[in-house]
Amino acid sequence: MEHVVVVGAGLAGLRTVEALRARGHAGRLTLIGRERHRPYDRPPLSKAVLSGKADTSYVETDLAALGVEFRPGVEAKSLREGVVETTEGExxxxxxxxxxxxxxxxxxxxxxxxxxxxLDDAHELRAMLVPGARVAVIGAGWIGAEVATAARRAGCEVTVVEAAETPLATAVGTEIGARTERWYDGIDLRLSTMVESVEEGGVRLVGGGFVEAHAVVTGIGVRPAVEWLADADIDLHNGVVADEHLRTSLxxxxxxxxxxxxxxxxxxxxxxVEHWDTALNAPDVAAATLLGEEAVYDPVPYFWSEQFGHMVQYAGHHPAGERLVYRGEPEGKWSAVWLTAGDTVAAVLAVxxxxxxxxxxRIIEAGHRVDTERLVDPQVSLRDC
Ligand code: FAD
Structure with missing residues (x-):
């Protein structure tokens, strides 16, 4: 393969460049990215960068040694077979x-x-997080919770407005979300509250209320960045459709x-999966596939979040309807386990x-049945269940 173009200079793009070289691709490699930065990690943005403990989170890599032509500030605009149209030509x-x-x-x-x-968003927001500032965070999902944590630590007066009846409802359901409500101590948490619009000076609520704020942060989710592919002859459905080898329809x-x-x-x-572990590990399979090797991406998805002094970690995938059991009480350290009808573990959330x-x-990977009576005892190690 002569010339490989990688569109998107985030973690997944960079890791694919590295994997292509590691797997022996000796041809030309071009990496284009809309941002002006070299590749960096995003998880620290809402943690160390927002709280001022770090200014950047660049990924350690040697682009020159990789022999990649890195073109920051270049955006892909459209795709036809064999050609990417960019803001700087084809x-x-x-x-x-x-x-x-x-x-x-x-x-x-x-x-x-x-x-x-x-990174630029994080710096802009960080400048607003000063003691006494009123900060309205819209959305009590992963990002909203982490922003609220940083804003509270910075001494801001924080209001969190959430449409669902609990935090984290979309991600892990209201039952678990309710267990995290107590973490919002000192924060004005408004649940089951819809935002109509963001106005000068604050947030207008559906039904007429207004939350005054010096800074409004919207953390209501993301959409896959695929508008540039709208006219391309490629299957799109909630992102770019790919098979288990990460091969698209083109x-x-x-x-x-x-x-x-x-x-x-x-x-x-x-x-x-919109999480760091996927961006880190899927690229090796993508590179193998592109080079004509046989590889399958079949992970147990994993992510973490650091909020209100808690480390929240999740592994697995839980379709609606799985049985939920707990290890430990909500006031302390606890885990939630989603069980299938056959008593195998579908997912784990550990606080x-x-x-x-x-x-x-590991249990999810192995796919074996567990002893559910032992499982709910937090003193019993999960691997012995
Ligand atoms: P991105 O990192 O989004 O990189 C894609 C790049 O492509 C971007 O730089 C973008 O500008 C560029 N691009 C887009 N369109 C074009 C175009 N048309 N042309 C050229 N370039 C383009 N995950 C966890 O597991 N745990 C966490 O604690 C966690 N915290 C997070 C905190 C924050 C603030 C954010 C934003 C994300 C967090 N994540 C976390 C998620 C994780 O960072 C993402 O899953 C990961 O960054 C995805 O990597 P990616 O390379 O696929 O996409």
Whole structure:
């Protein structure tokens, strides 16, 4: 393969470049990215960068040694077979990697609205987090909770507005979400509250209320960044449709990371996972596939979140209807385990119990039945259940 073009210079794009070289691709490699930064990690943005403990989170890599032509500030605009049209002209490719990630969803309204996706977003927002500042966070999901944590620590007066009846409802359901409500101590948490628009000076609520704020942060989710593919002859459905090898419907084109909706052999469904572990590990399979090798991406998905002094970790995939059991009480360290009808583990969420996460992930991988009576005893190690 002569020339491989990688669109999107986030973690997934960079890791694919590295994997292509590691697997022996000796031809030309071009990496284009819309941002002006070299590749960086996003998880620290809402943690160390927002709280001022770090200024950047660049991924350690040697682009020169990789022999990749890195072109920051270049955006892909459209795709036809063999050619990517960019803001700086056409790029012909023999192999193409789509790694364009996801973009935050914004709310209607003319008021200033922060989102947190890029390093620049994090710096802009950090400057607003000063003692006494009123900060309205819209959405009590992963990002909203982490922003609320940083804002509270910075001494801001924080209001969190959430449409669902509990935090984290979309991600892990209301039953578990309710267990996290107590973490919002000192925060004005408004549940079952819909935002109409973001206005100058705050947030207008459906039904007439207004939350005054110096800074409004919208954390209501992301959409796969695939608008540039709208006219391309490639299957799109909740992202770029890919098979278990991360191959798309176009020959010589693979997709990885937040933008890819890949077929999971393990769960027999299509998954699009917006988490760091996928961006880190899927690229090796994408690179292998592009080079004509046999590889399957079939992980037990994993992610973590650090919020209100808690380490929250999740592994697995839980379709609606799985049985939920707990290890430990909500006031302390606890885990939730989703069980299938056959008493195998579908997913684990561990709060300050990292061992449960590690052992739970192994049990999910192995797919064996567990003793549910032992499982609910937090003193019993998960691997002995
Ligand atoms: P991205 O990192 O989004 O990279 C895609 C790149 O492509 C971007 O730089 C984008 O500008 C560029 N691009 C988009 N369109 C184009 C185009 N048309 N042309 C050229 N370039 C383009 N995950 C966890 O597991 N745990 C966490 O604690 C965690 N915290 C997070 C905190 C924050 C603030 C954010 C934003 C994400 C967090 N994540 C976390 C998620 C994780 O960072 C993402 O899953 C990961 O960044 C996805 O990597 P990616 O390379 O697929 O996409």
């Amino acid at each position: 790029l012909a490719y023999d192999g193409l990697v789509i790694a364009t990630g996801a973009d935050p969803i914004r709310l209607p309204g003319d008021g200033p609205q922060h989102v947190l996706r890029t 020959p010589g084109v693979v997709a990885v990371g937040d933008c890819a909706a890949w077929w999971s052999r393990r769960w027999r469904t299509r998954l699009r 300050d119990r990292p061992r449960d996460l590690v052992q739970g992930r």
